Amino acid sequence: MVSTRTIKDSQFAVIDVETTGLFPRKYDRIIEIAVVTVTGCGKVMEEYVSLVNPGRDLGPTDIHGIQGSDVRSAPRFEDIAGDIVDRLAGRVVAGHNVRFDLGFVAAEVARLGVDLPALPCVCTLWLADRLALPAPSRRLCGCCEALGIPHVAAHSALGDARATAQLLLALLSAARCDTFEHLGCSGEPLPSGALPGLKRTGVVWKRDAAVRQSEEARGYLGRLVSRLPMSAGGGDVCAPNREATLAYLELLDRALEDRHVTVAEADALIDLAHRWGMSSQEIREAHADYLKALAVATLADGLISEAERRDLAEVSEWLSLGPPAIDEAVAEAQRAPSGSAHLPTCEGLAGKSACFTGAMRCTLEGQPITREMAEQLALSKGLKVVSGVSRQLDLLVTADPLSLSGKASKARAHGVRIMAEAVFWRALGIGAD
Numbered sequence: 001m002v003s004t005r006t007i008k009d010s011q012f013a014v015i016d017v018e019t020t021g022l023f024p025r026k027y028d029r030i031i032e033i034a035v036v037t038v039t040g041c042g043k044v045m046e047e048y049v050s051l052v053n054p055g056r057d058l059g060p061t062d063i064h065g066i067q068g069s070d071v072r073s074a075p076r077f078e079d080i081a082g083d084i085v086d087r088l089a090g091r092v093v094a095g096h097n098v099r100f101d102l103g104f105v106a107a108e109v110a111r112l113g114v115d116l117p118a119l120p121c122v123c124t125l126w127l128a129d130r131l132a133l134p135a136p137s138r139r140l141c142g143c144c145e146a147l148g149i150p151h152v153a154a155h156s157a158l159g160d161a162r163a164t165a166q167l168l169l170a171l172l173s174a175a176r177c178d179t180f181e182h183l184g185c186s187g188e189p190l191p192s193g194a195l196p197g198l199k200r201t202g203v204v205w206k207r208d209a210a211v212r213q214s215e216e217a218r219g220y221l222g223r224l225v226s227r228l229p230m231s232a233g234g235g236d237v238c239a240p241n242r243e244a245t246l247a248y249l250e251l252l253d254r255a256l257e258d259r260h261v262t263v264a265e266a267d268a269l270i271d272l273a274h275r276w277g278m279s280s281q282e283i284r285e286a287h288a289d290y291l292k293a294l295a296v297a298t299l300a301d302g303l304i305s306e307a308e309r310r311d312l313a314e315v316s317e318w319l320s321l322g323p324p325a326i327d328e329a330v331a332e333a334q335r336a337p338s339g340s341a342h343l344p345t346c347e348g349l350a351g352k353s354a355c356f357t358g359a360m361r362c363t364l365e366g367q368p369i370t371r372e373m374a375e376q377l378a379l380s381k382g383l384k385v386v387s388g389v390s391r392q393l394d395l396l397v398t399a400d401p402l403s404l405s406g407k408a409s410k411a412r413a414h415g416v417r418i419m420a421e422a423v424f425w426r427a428l429g430i431g432a433d
Contacts, residue, residue, distance in 0.1 A: 002092060002120040002180050002185060002186060002187060002188065002189060005179065005180060006040070006178055006179055007040040007172055007177060007178060007179065007180065008039075008040040008041050008178075009040065010039070010040045010091075010092055010180075011037055011038070011039050011040070011045065011090065011091045011092070012037070012038050012039075012040070012091055012092050012093070012094045012122070012165070012168060013035050013036075013037055013087055013088045013091040013092070013093050013094065014035065014036040014037075014038060014093075014094045014095060014161050014164050014165040014168060015033070015034065015035050015088075015093060015094070015095050015098070015101045015102065015105070015161065016033070016034050016095060016096070016101055016157045016158075016160040016161040016164060017030045017032065017033045017034075017100075017101045017104050017105070017157060018030070018031050018032040018033075018064040018066065018155065018156070018157050019031060019059070019064075019104055020054055020056060020057065020058055020059035021059045021060070024103050024104040024106075024107035024108070025103075025107050027056070028059070028104075029052070029054035029055070029056060029077070029104075029108070030052050030054065030077055030104050030105070030108055031051065031052050031053075031054050031058055031059075031064065031066055031071060032049070032050070032051050032052060032064070032066060032156070032157040032207075033049070033050060033052060033084060033105075033157055034047070034048065034049040034156075034157035034158040034160070034161040034162075035047075035048045035049075035084065035087040035088070035161065036048075036158075036161040036162055036164075036165045037087065037091065038165045038168070038169070040169075040172070042169050044165070046087070047158065047161075047162070048083075048084075048087055048204070049157055049158040049161075049204070049206060050074065050075065050080060050203070050204040050205055050206065051066065051070055051071050051074040051205045051206065051207065051210060052071065052074055052075065052076065052077050052080070053071045053072065053073075053074040053075065053076050053404065054071070054076075054077075054404065055076065055404055056404055056405055056406065057357065057358040057359075057400070057403050057404060057405035057408070058071070058358075058400065058403070058404065059359070060359065061359075061361075061399075061400065062361065063155055064155050064156070065155065065156070066207075067400055067402065068400045068401065068402030068403050068404055069210065069213075069214050069217075069260070069401075069402045070207065070210035070211075070214070071205075071210070071404065072402055072404070073205055073209075073210070073213060074205035074210075075201065075203045075204075075205060077108045077111075077112075078111075078112055078199060079199050079201050079203055080199070080200075080201060080203060080204070081108065081109055081112060081114075081198040081199055082195065082196075082198035082199050082200035082201075083199075083200050083201065083202060083203075084105065085109070085116075085190065085194065085195050085198055086192075086193075086200065088119065088189075088190050089189065089190040089191060089192045089193070089194055090189050090190070090191070090192055091189055092119075092120045092121065092122055092180065092185065092189060093119050093120065093121045093122075094121065094122045094123070094124065094164065094165075094168050095121075095123065095124070095161075095164060096123070096124045096125050096140045096143070096160070096164045096167065097123065097125045098121045098122070098123040098124075098125075099121075099123070102119065102121065109195075109198070112197075112198065113197075114195055114197060114198060116195075117190065118187055119187060119189065119190060120180065120185050120186060120187040120188070120189055121185065122168065122172075122180075122183055122185055124140075124143065124164055124167045124168050124171055125138055125143075127168075127171040127172075127175065127183075128143045128167075128171060130175070131171060131174055131175060133146055133147075133171075134146055140154075140160060140163060140164060140167070141154055143167055144163050144166075144167055147167065147170050149163060149166045149167055149170065150163070150166075151163040156207065217261075217263075218317045218318055218320075219320055220261070220263060220266050221261055221266040221269070221270070221318060221319065221320060222319070222320025223320075224266055224267070224269075224270040225270065225280050225283050225284060225287075225320070226280060227280075228270070228273070228274060228278075228279060228280040228283065229279055229280065241276065241277055241278055241282055244273070244276035244277060244278050244282075245278065245282060245285075245286050245289075247272075247276065248269070248272070248273050248276070248278060248283070248286055249286055249289070249290055251268075251269060251272065252269060252286070252287075252290060253290070254417075255269060256315060256318065256423075257417070257418070257419045257420065257423050258398070258401035258418040258419060258420050258423075259311070259314055259315070259318075259401045259420040259422075259423065260318075260401035260402060261318050270283075287319040287320075287321060288321060288325060288328075288329070290315075290319065291312065291315060291316055291319060291321060291325055291326070291329045292328075292329045292332050292333060292336075294311075294312060294315060294329070295312060295326075295329040295330050295332070295333035296332075296333040296336050297426060298311075298312065298333070298426070299330075299333045299334065300429075301431045304330065305433040306433075307362065307363075307422065307432075307433045308422070308433070309326075311422050311423075312326050312329065312330070313326055316329075349381070349382075349383060349395070349427055349428065350381060350382035350383065351382060351383070351384070352383055352384070352394035352395055353383070353384040353385075353386050353392070353393050353394045353395065354378050354383045354384065354385055354386070354393075354394065354395045354396075354397055354424075355385070355386050355387065355388065355389055355393055355395070355396050355397070355407060355411075356371055356374050356375065356385075356396075356397050356398070357396060357397070357398050357403055357405045357407035357408055357411075358398050358399055358400055358403050358405055358408075359371075359399065360373075360374050360399055360421055361399040361421060362399070362421055362422060362425060362432040362433060363432065363433045364377075364430070364431075364432050364433070369432060374397070377425075377428070377430060378397075378428070381428045381429075381430075383395075388407070389407045389410040389411050389414065389416060390414070391414045391416075393411065393414070393416050394416075394417060395416070395417050395418075395419055395424075396408065396411040396416055396417070396418045396419070397418075397419050397420075397421055397424045398418060398419075398420065398421065399420070399421040401418065401420055
């Protein structure tokens with residue numbers, strides 16, 4: 001029994017999960033998990049962390065900071081369930097509100113047809129309360145602040161697990177407990193090799209890998225452009241191919257509606273531009289013109305909010321233009337006459353059917369746009385709002401272009417047009433932030 005062991009001779013599996021929400025037994029899923037193995041003497045034995053593809057939308061991304069693009073290459077829980085269980089084996093599980101974290105792990109394992117047995121646990125939230133820790137709150141950040149423990153990368157699974165491990169050791173020392181019996185902790189740890197039916201692939205996908213993948217994707221279009229000749233067919237570089245440029249901009253605008261340019265879209269864009277006789281210089285100039293037109297449209301209400309500037313920066317990245325291009329585009333937009341911008345997405349949405357997926361992230365007059373508000377705003381602009389996705393749907397609106405929601409997956413399968421939330425509000429002439 002664990003209660004007979006001394007704390008210093010034991011190992012702890014400190015876990016933390018980031019999730020889509022609060023209800024593991026219903027529909028919420030793990031999207032990142034970390035297990036930090038630490039001895040009772042304070043030695044860190046191992047750190048494990050991986051993002052997890054939940055196969056659904058990611059919930060409150062403003063809290064955990066994880067986007068659809070981050071988890072699209074991540075393993076599903078079923079692919080790493082055995083790897084996680086092995087890190088709990090032979091150890092006492094610990095966490096800050098450990099019932100929450102372990103409850104999610106148990107729910108994920110249960111979806112695979114396996115019951116996770118009750119495990120010996122120590123909760124730092126309970127310990128902090130028992131010791132009457134003079135903290136501003138019982139939340140992890142408050143407890144760490146009270147004890148001078150660094151809490152780096154809060155709301156990331158590894159950052160929180162590391163902080164919890166240090167908090168655990170500090171609280172155990174303050175409690176002056178030698179055995180688990182003093183903590184009311186009992187039960188047998190999971191034996192080594194338990195639950196052999198669970199997959200053990202060793203696959204991990206970390207946030208830094210996701211960032212690198214995203215950066216590579218955002219630079220793909222620019223790399224294709226750089227491979228084209230500076231001039232088309234040896235002709236005059238200064239002679240503009242206006243008809244081809246307009247056609248290219250139309251396609252570019254549609255590709256950027258969801259604020260994500262796939263490899264297939266980038267390949268198709270450059271292939272068509274090459275067929276139409278556009279040079280690399282002409283494409284770069286077209287990209288700069290597009291960013292300027294977007295800045296003009298953004299300035300239609302007289303100001304550019306932080307959210308709108310982030311949107312300009314995102315488009316600039318996809319077009320490989322760099323930060324100086326944003327300042328130049330904004331400066332030109334401020335000098336441009338009213339109504340001089342032409343963005344194709346700003347026209348022709350009235351009468352079309354629209355569906356929303358995931359939580360909205362924009363605000364209107366300082367208030368978060370709820371799903372109900374979004375639907376009413378769309379109706380007021382003449383769109384037909386529907387609740388589900390079918391082949392007949394004209395438009396799916398999402399705050400996350402790579403949302404893993406069922407609606408988004410179905411829309412992609414049916415080839416339904418997907419539009420980023422910020423683009424949608426601008427297209428309707430609604431000054432959302």
